[in-house]
Amino acid sequence: MTNLAMELAGSFGLENLVLRERPARAPGVGEVRLRVEYASLNRRDLLLVEGVYNPRQSLPVVPCSDGAGVVDAVGEGCARLRVGDRAVLHFFTGWLSGEPDSAKLATALGGPGGDGTLQQTLIVPESALARIPDSLTTEAAATLPCAGLTAWSAVVDQGGLRPGSIVVTQGTGGVSLFALQFARMMGARVIATTSSDAKAETLRRLGADVVVNYRTHPDWSRAARDGAGGPIDLIVDVGGADTLDASLRMIRPGGTIALIGVLGGAKASITLPLAVMRQVRLQGVTCGHREAFELMLRGVERHGVDPVISHRFKLAEARAAFECMKANAHVGKIIVDLR
Numbered sequence: 001m002t003n004l005a006m007e008l009a010g011s012f013g014l015e016n017l018v019l020r021e022r023p024a025r026a027p028g029v030g031e032v033r034l035r036v037e038y039a040s041l042n043r044r045d046l047l048l049v050e051g052v053y054n055p056r057q058s059l060p061v062v063p064c065s066d067g068a069g070v071v072d073a074v075g076e077g078c079a080r081l082r083v084g085d086r087a088v089l090h091f092f093t094g095w096l097s098g099e100p101d102s103a104k105l106a107t108a109l110g111g112p113g114g115d116g117t118l119q120q121t122l123i124v125p126e127s128a129l130a131r132i133p134d135s136l137t138t139e140a141a142a143t144l145p146c147a148g149l150t151a152w153s154a155v156v157d158q159g160g161l162r163p164g165s166i167v168v169t170q171g172t173g174g175v176s177l178f179a180l181q182f183a184r185m186m187g188a189r190v191i192a193t194t195s196s197d198a199k200a201e202t203l204r205r206l207g208a209d210v211v212v213n214y215r216t217h218p219d220w221s222r223a224a225r226d227g228a229g230g231p232i233d234l235i236v237d238v239g240g241a242d243t244l245d246a247s248l249r250m251i252r253p254g255g256t257i258a259l260i261g262v263l264g265g266a267k268a269s270i271t272l273p274l275a276v277m278r279q280v281r282l283q284g285v286t287c288g289h290r291e292a293f294e295l296m297l298r299g300v301e302r303h304g305v306d307p308v309i310s311h312r313f314k315l316a317e318a319r320a321a322f323e324c325m326k327a328n329a330h331v332g333k334i335i336v337d338l339r
């Protein structure tokens with residue numbers, strides 16, 4: 001059986017991604033072998049390859065946490081999945097439920113948790129996989145583990161939303177588009193920002209009520225607040241240093257800022273009284289556990305949430321896939337096809 005893998009070897013950098021044949025083994029007790037058909041990229045994967053995410057990451061490593069495919073062998077003691085089942089990986093393979101801890105958070109593949117999904121076969125504990133709902137394609141399922149569950153945790157679990165609540169999303173990346181889709185699913189009004197009028201079309205198609213271009217608008221946060229037409233209940237903040245202070249000025253007293261990303265930098269200067277004296281909840285979100293992932297899959301199926309796929313690349317073109325993300329040329333998710 002062939003197992004072609006895109007490996008980061010030698011040192012960090014996109015130029016060090018190389019296609020290699022890796023041995024494939026039979027699954028052991030409690031393990032399942034997944035024939036990975038599709039992987040999807042997250043910002044973390046790009047940062048890992050560039051040596052920014054974890055400069056101490058040991059190499060070689062196969063990048064990427066997210067993938068979906070077909071079970072092609074099961075080890076002894078497996079009861080949930082059978083050969084031929086379509087299955088999708090859960091992001092933290094060892095965080096099944098309950099509160100996070102350091103050990104659970106060290107189990108994301110394509111990094112501290114071991115080799116990731118840019119390879120054609122993957123051996124994982126059976127508990128790391130969820131069955132893909134019938135209505136969802138395998139490719140769509142591959143977009144969901146990191147970006148989908150992070151947005152679900154922020155909007156559905158932590159957002160405190162009611163029908164008619166007002167939500168702000170930032171940009172057109174994977175997390176933000178899922179946040180927009182889940183906020184609409186919950187009956188919220190959504191104000192979305194973007195750097196580009198062309199990308200704004202997708203935001204409108206997904207149901208954004210107001211779109212603000214933060215590049216061309218001199219005071220984009222005021223425009224977003226004006227467009228909201230009422231108190232903003234939840235901001236899904238992915239901009240970090242670039243956006244957090246603006247988010248604090250926009251959110252209503254008692255509202256929630258979901259701290260998700262650091263696209264604009266990891267060290268933010270913020271006006272603390274805006275949180276302290278207005279009882280704003282700054283809620284860090286770190287993806288989520290498998291129980292929440294299974295609930296999200298049900299929600300996606302029942303509400304017909306259709307992940308936005310921006311670009312598709314073959315495994316041998318993985319470097320180009322990362323370059324696409326680095327250039328912010330995408331809207332939604334970037335897929336790598338390993339079939």
Ligand SMILES: NC(=O)c1ccc[n+]([C@@H]2O[C@H](COP(=O)([O-])OP(=O)(O)OC[C@H]3O[C@@H](n4cnc5c(N)ncnc54)[C@H](OP(=O)(O)O)[C@@H]3O)[C@@H](O)[C@H]2O)c1
Nearest residue numbers: 043171172173174175194195239261262263264286287328
């Ligand atoms: N906490 C967690 O569990 C978790 C999980 C997933 C991701 N993240 C983090 O969340 C962030 C987004 O991840 P992703 O995978 O969705 O990324 P992505 O798909 O690469 O999203 C990038 C997009 O975000 C927008 N953007 C870029 N810089 C921005 C800035 N300074 N301010 C506002 N918008 C900006 C741009 O869209 P426009 O051109 O339309 O503006 C860009 O195309 C990253 O920092 C990632 O590390 C955290």
